Amino acid sequence: MSALQAGDVVKAELELRSATAILDRVAGKRTIHPNTAARRKSLLARKLNALRSPKAETATTKPSKSKAKTKVSKTA
Secondary structure, rough: OHHHHHOHHHHHHHHHHHHHHHHHHHOOOOOOOOOHEEEEEEEHHHHHHEEEEEEEEEEEEEEOOOOOOOOOOOOO
């Protein structure tokens, strides 16, 4: 989607609708798996939402899974 790279939100929304329709049509014919189509639509929607709101850009990245494990010492 070239509109995403250009930063044009209105054009990007129109391209997202077009891409969504194409992906749904292709998935309906089983050319690609429906989950693949859903994943691609989700990725495009996340990119569009990040373009709309620069603050939400960090929300599109996966959160880190680092959990601090505390060491418990056993006293006998």
